[in-house]
Amino acid sequence: MLQKPRGTRDFLPDEMERRRLIERRMRDAGRRWGYREVCTPDFEHLELFTMKSGEGIIQEMYVFEDKGGRKMTLRPEVTAAVLRMYVNEGKVLPKPLRWCYFADCFRYERPQKGRYRQFWQFGVELIGADTASADAEVIMLADDTLRSSGATFDLHVGHLAPMKHLLSGLDPGDQRAIMAYLDKHDQKGLETALVEKNLTHLAEPLAALGECRTVSEVFEVAGDVPERARIEETFSLLDSQNIDYRPDFGIARGLDYYTGMVFEGFAKNLGAENQILGGGTYRLAHLFGGDDVASCGFAIGFDRVMVSIGEFELAHEPVVGVVCTPEGRARALEVARAFREAGIRAEADLMQRGMGAQLSRAAKSADFAVVLGKREVEAGTVTLKNLHSGEQQERSLEDAIAEVARHGAC
RNA sequence: GCCAGGGUGGGGUAGUCGGUUAUCCUAAGGGACUGUGGAUCCCUCGACCCGGGUUCGAAUCUCGGCCCUGGCCCCA
Numbered sequence A: 001m002l003q004k005p006r007g008t009r010d011f012l013p014d015e016m017e018r019r020r021l022i023e024r025r026m027r028d029a030g031r032r033w034g035y036r037e038v039c040t041p042d043f044e045h046l047e048l049f050t051m052k053s054g055e056g057i058i059q060e061m062y063v064f065e066d067k068g069g070r071k072m073t074l075r076p077e078v079t080a081a082v083l084r085m086y087v088n089e090g091k092v093l094p095k096p097l098r099w100c101y102f103a104d105c106f107r108y109e110r111p112q113k114g115r116y117r118q119f120w121q122f123g124v125e126l127i128g129a130d131t132a133s134a135d136a137e138v139i140m141l142a143d144d145t146l147r148s149s150g151a152t153f154d155l156h157v158g159h160l161a162p163m164k165h166l167l168s169g170l171d172p173g174d175q176r177a178i179m180a181y182l183d184k185h186d187q188k189g190l191e192t193a194l195v196e197k198n199l200t201h202l203a204e205p206l207a208a209l210g211e212c213r214t215v216s217e218v219f220e221v222a223g224d225v226p227e228r229a230r231i232e233e234t235f236s237l238l239d240s241q242n243i244d245y246r247p248d249f250g251i252a253r254g255l256d257y258y259t260g261m262v263f264e265g266f267a268k269n270l271g272a273e274n275q276i277l278g279g280g281t282y283r284l285a286h287l288f289g290g291d292d293v294a295s296c297g298f299a300i301g302f303d304r305v306m307v308s309i310g311e312f313e314l315a316h317e318p319v320v321g322v323v324c325t326p327e328g329r330a331r332a333l334e335v336a337r338a339f340r341e342a343g344i345r346a347e348a349d350l351m352q353r354g355m356g357a358q359l360s361r362a363a364k365s366a367d368f369a370v371v372l373g374k375r376e377v378e379a380g381t382v383t384l385k386n387l388h389s390g391e392q393q394e395r396s397l398e399d400a401i402a403e404v405a406r407h408g409a410c
Numbered sequence B: 001g002c003c004a005g006g007g008u009g010g011g012g013u014a015g016u017c018g019g020u021u022a023u024c025c026u027a028a029g030g031g032a033c034u035g036u037g038g039a040u041c042c043c044u045c046g047a048c049c050c051g052g053g054u055u056c057g058a059a060u061c062u063c064g065g066c067c068c069u070g071g072c073c074c075c076a
Helices: A013-032 A046-053 A055-060 A079-090 A132-149 A160-166 A172-184 A187-196 A200-211 A215-222 A228-240 A302-309 A326-341 A355-365 A374-379 A397-409
Strands: A043-045 A063-065 A071-074 A097-106 A118-127 A153-159 A258-267 A275-282 A295-301 A319-324 A345-348 A368-372 A382-386 A392-395
Touching: A013 A097, A013 A118, A013 A132, A013 A302, A043 A046, A043 A079, A046 A055, A046 A071, A046 A079, A079 A097, A079 A118, A079 A295, A118 A132, A118 A302, A132 A153, A132 A228, A132 A258, A132 A275, A132 A295, A132 A302, A153 A160, A153 A228, A153 A275, A160 A172, A160 A200, A160 A215, A160 A258, A172 A187, A172 A200, A187 A200, A200 A215, A215 A228, A228 A258, A258 A295, A258 A302, A275 A302, A295 A302, A319 A326, A319 A355, A326 A345, A326 A368, A326 A374, A326 A397, A355 A368, A368 A374, A368 A397, A374 A392, A382 A397, A392 A397
Parallel strands: A319 A345, A319 A368
Antiparallel strands: A043 A071, A063 A071, A097 A118, A118 A295, A153 A258, A258 A275, A275 A295, A368 A382, A382 A392
């Protein structure tokens, strides 16, 4: 038997309905904040992502050559594509741009819990607003989106400036290495590296930075930085709206294009792969030939959110099974159509079964049966049977539709 | 790329120091039953992940691969 490709999943209808419900809640959060949905191609020129993240990521992507000999790749993330789109056709739109997306991405990695080779991300990009209000809005939207999805999570918010200030005397390579250790909370690795590089005087302030729980402590540890006013304003905006977050100036996110504010979300009930959200301010457009526009965004790992939420029951919509005798078949199609026009899910028998068997089948998957036999056809009525209570009554089609709709409303 | 544990009908399982026709539950299809169902009974369908090796004989032992689960690395 043919297997599905490694790290991919099939979704049966029950799970698909659950996914669509959560997806809708995320999109709706975006909509409430004015973020309109965009869509970019599933595959892009390889160059788009190597320009953003370096050649090293090629081994972790689905890379292929197309029939014209072009180097292509399935997208491993969406931000680069959205910024490419901004450069291509968004530059003349009035700023700021508020965009969101829900898209599948592909990474050639070893699958484990919450990590698949095809996975889905919900994300937003706010392009062209370089203010504390912009930073705060994206964080508040991230919080609203995760909250709306039903996930329970911890939100960490930080800023790169204090850490970069502490490391300002170092050459870029050392800086990056130190930040990588900080990002991983690798204390031993950090200490070893600091000793090797003769930087032991940084050990204490760097450790203290990660422990700071208020913004004012941060500047006691790291000294004054030019971004101080912006940072204080962003955090006071979050506080004014009672956003539940933890200041975390140990977030390094090891990425060169992040310029300032950074934040991460962690599911409370997941294992090793518990980060469900990452975001921050960044500058990317200039890499793709555009202006050096300030941007801010986040991406949510949709599949991890689904794992975190776990099993849950969906609201049940009433289902009508249309049951008929051979002489009622044509009428049954009309009746089924009338239910569907009223927005009610109606399913007809396709197996040429007897009425007993049709009802038996309907009892497993439907809430109501509509019976159409010789009697109903001649009288122009339908028999509506409640499959839960067993009660049934012959009545007009309109009454039957109203009765089923009434149950859908409760 | 690395480590550990796994893989038996669609789902869940029994069997394993090699030995009859691979067990049971469930689901699915049909029938008993052509105008009132979920019960019951009967029938049917359907599996040892793939390949090599050892052997008279392999689901069982062995080697390699694939895939799954969790962890490491990485995480845009």
